[in-house]
Amino acid sequence: MNFKHKYFFLFPGLFVLIGILIFPIIFVVRLSLSGWNSYNPGLDYIGLENYIRLFTDDPRFWESFFRLSFLSVTTVILQYVIGFALAHMVWKDIKFKRFFRVLFLVPMMTTPVIMTVIWRTFFHESLGPVNDMLSIFGVAPKWLTDPVIAKFTVIIVEVWQWTPFMFLLLLAGLLSLPKEPFLAAAIDGASPVRKFIYVTFPLMAPISIGAIIIRLIEASKIMDTVYVLTSGGPGTSTETSSFYIFIKGLREFQMGYAASMSFTYLIIMIISLTIIAKVLTKVLLKE
Amino acid sequence: MDLVANNLSYKPDDQYHLNEVSFNFKEGNLYTILGRTLSGKTTLLKTIAGLVTPDSGEIEFDGKNFLKVPVWERNVAMVYQQFINYPHLNVFENIAFPLKQRKIDQSIINEKVMDALKSVGLVGFENRKIQELSGGQQQRVSLARSLVKNAKILLLDEPLVNLDYKLREQLREEFKNLFSKGLADETILIYSTTDPRETMELNGEVIVLDEGKVLQVGPAKEIFENPNSLKVAEISNDPPMNIIEAKISDNQIRFEGIDVEAPQHLSKLTEDGLKIGLRSSDIELNENGHEFEVELAEISGSETLLHLKRGDTKIIVSIEEVLNFKIHDKVKINFKINRAYAFHADGKLASSPFGGLNG
Numbered sequence: 001m002n003f004k005h006k007y008f009f010l011f012p013g014l015f016v017l018i019g020i021l022i023f024p025i026i027f028v029v030r031l032s033l034s035g036w037n038s039y040n041p042g043l044d045y046i047g048l049e050n051y052i053r054l055f056t057d058d059p060r061f062w063e064s065f066f067r068l069s070f071l072s073v074t075t076v077i078l079q080y081v082i083g084f085a086l087a088h089m090v091w092k093d094i095k096f097k098r099f100f101r102v103l104f105l106v107p108m109m110t111t112p113v114i115m116t117v118i119w120r121t122f123f124h125e126s127l128g129p130v131n132d133m134l135s136i137f138g139v140a141p142k143w144l145t146d147p148v149i150a151k152f153t154v155i156i157v158e159v160w161q162w163t164p165f166m167f168l169l170l171l172a173g174l175l176s177l178p179k180e181p182f183l184a185a186a187i188d189g190a191s192p193v194r195k196f197i198y199v200t201f202p203l204m205a206p207i208s209i210g211a212i213i214i215r216l217i218e219a220s221k222i223m224d225t226v227y228v229l230t231s232g233g234p235g236t237s238t239e240t241s242s243f244y245i246f247i248k249g250l251r252e253f254q255m256g257y258a259a260s261m262s263f264t265y266l267i268i269m270i271i272s273l274t275i276i277a278k279v280l281t282k283v284l285l286k287e
Numbered sequence: 288m289d290l291v292a293n294n295l296s297y298k299p300d301d302q303y304h305l306n307e308v309s310f311n312f313k314e315g316n317l318y319t320i321l322g323r324t325l326s327g328k329t330t331l332l333k334t335i336a337g338l339v340t341p342d343s344g345e346i347e348f349d350g351k352n353f354l355k356v357p358v359w360e361r362n363v364a365m366v367y368q369q370f371i372n373y374p375h376l377n378v379f380e381n382i383a384f385p386l387k388q389r390k391i392d393q394s395i396i397n398e399k400v401m402d403a404l405k406s407v408g409l410v411g412f413e414n415r416k417i418q419e420l421s422g423g424q425q426q427r428v429s430l431a432r433s434l435v436k437n438a439k440i441l442l443l444d445e446p447l448v449n450l451d452y453k454l455r456e457q458l459r460e461e462f463k464n465l466f467s468k469g470l471a472d473e474t475i476l477i478y479s480t481t482d483p484r485e486t487m488e489l490n491g492e493v494i495v496l497d498e499g500k501v502l503q504v505g506p507a508k509e510i511f512e513n514p515n516s517l518k519v520a521e522i523s524n525d526p527p528m529n530i531i532e533a534k535i536s537d538n539q540i541r542f543e544g545i546d547v548e549a550p551q552h553l554s555k556l557t558e559d560g561l562k563i564g565l566r567s568s569d570i571e572l573n574e575n576g577h578e579f580e581v582e583l584a585e586i587s588g589s590e591t592l593l594h595l596k597r598g599d600t601k602i603i604v605s606i607e608e609v610l611n612f613k614i615h616d617k618v619k620i621n622f623k624i625n626r627a628y629a630f631h632a633d634g635k636l637a638s639s640p641f642g643g644l645n646g
Binding site: 178180181183184185186187188189190191192194195198199202203205 | 336337338357358359360361362363364365367369371372373374375376384385387388389429432436
């Protein structure tokens with residue numbers, strides 16, 4: 001066989017890979033070693049100065065990182081629990097099954113930014129319908145301006161927006177399960193609750209791991225919700241890593257420094273997601 | 288503790304899966320449900336297990352209304368024709384599953400599982416994954432799982448049908464050993480099958496089921512010797528019994544220009560529309576016999592099945608030898624006519640060589 005033309009056929013894929021993945025990463029690494037900012041644009045070389053600043057003199061980055069960890073882990077856990085419950089519900093033979101299956105997917109079909117604007121209106125402290133209703137009980141939480149409550153507002157909106165995705169993955173998983181073990185389990189004396197714990201859940205473990213990892217990757221990029229809902233406020237209490245990097249890079253135009261943060265963030269995410277995937281596999285699959 | 292059913296009916300679509308089925312199963316006995324595919328065997332077993340709720344009728348077990356007891360509290364065990372196990376558990380965990388559903392001490396569980404493994408011959412496999420086992424081994428795991436819980440009712444739904452010939456023989460032997468080992472002392476064993484040979488070998492009480500209806504109940508020998516209708520004769524013989532439309536007059540059975548002297552038990556039947564039933568094994572090749580044409584010759588195992596034709600009459604002959612025939616070959620056969628059955632035009636048994644009715 002003649003392989004003379006193989007580079008010709010490899011080229012399109014290779015071009016895309018180099019153009020949109022490898023080059024940007026290398027460029028970001030180079031950029032992070034420069035002092036590129038609005039006064040001094042250009043790829044000069046300042047060594048590890050940006051990294052030294054990041055690790056010794058920028059608690060705001062690390063705070064935003066831990067806030068991000070908290071937000072993404074909490075939202076994904078909630079999405080998983082709620083998504084699993086909904087999927088399990090419409091997996092069984094219930095009335096209007098098809099209607100519910102479509103209904104639960106509606107939030108995913110909406111535009112996140114626009115939905116967040118609507119949520120912001122909902123949660124408006126003096127004009128929003130939420131506080132209007134809560135006024136019956138005589139309470140008016142500061143949904144968007146209390147440092148603690150604002151975090152939970154972000155969580156509520158994120159969970160609402162992305163639970164359908166989890167629901168979809170888990171429902172597909174449930175529908176692909178073999179029916180036989182469930183017949184066997186009932187006859188073997190497992191009540192519905194035990195059937196869930198000992199059969200449904202373990203059989204769903206591989207799909208669950210996949211769904212959780214996909215959602216964790218997605219959730220760690222959380223940005224649009226925060227941007228529209230609170231703009232990171234009050235203060236920096238809902239600021240996440242990506243939002244902070246965005247501020248440093250595209251608002252204050254400290255490109256070099258933002259690049260070093262991006263690269264550090266990328267490394268941390270790769271390491272932590274790998275560890276999470278390994279741990280989940282060990283716990284859920286017992287392997 | 289008896290399992291009694293009264294007029295069970297189940298009709299999920301326009302066809303009866305169960306049609307007024309009644310029975311009275313006593314503990315310590317083996318019952319075989321014999322029927323063709325789609326005759327309602329699986330539905331009946333599922334109804335007993337609680338996986339199917341009948342439209343009407345009652346089931347009582349130990350004097351209590353069984354239909355009100357949820358599946359997981361019924362204490363039944365079931366082996367399916369597909370090998371059903373838990374794919375996420377290993378062999379040991381699979382067998383231990385029913386025990387883990389009750390609060391039983393781990394050491395007792397270990398002991399019982401090892402016993403069950405021993406009785407199905409799978410010692411040493413306890414840490415294997417289910418997918419790594421062969422079909423026969425998987426079926427033995429599910430058998431062990433059904434044995435381990437000491438269920439009062441053990442349901443076996445065509446457990447051998449998806450296995451290859453050799454394994455089937457081997458497992459059937461193991462079943463017989465298990466059943467005779469006193470396992471069945473306080474258990475009601477219900478075994479469903481399409482295979483008449485299996486029914487005869489297990490030698491229990493037989494319920495013949497067709498289109499959801501019970502056609503005949505009786506010991507295996509009785510079903511074999513005196514099938515009460517044409518349908519039962521067809522279902523309880525493999526290959527199905529040959530049915531020949533014939534006339535009896537002057538002590539002669541006449542069909543297709545053949546005259547055979549009627550044996551004593553058939554000689555008094557002179558009505559119209561009589562059907563003579565003869566098992567394929569009760570016809571033999573004979574140089575001086577009657578000439579038939581070969582339509583098809585199939586070799587199954589060590590026997591040859593000859594599909595023969597003469598005029599409008601078609602019969603199947605089984606010969607315990609491997610023989611080669613070509614289509615349209617002429618063969619000569621003889622009827623062991625004293626083993627013939629006679630059925631009325633409506634399909635009811637008229638006379639059998641074993642003394643049924645007029646015989």
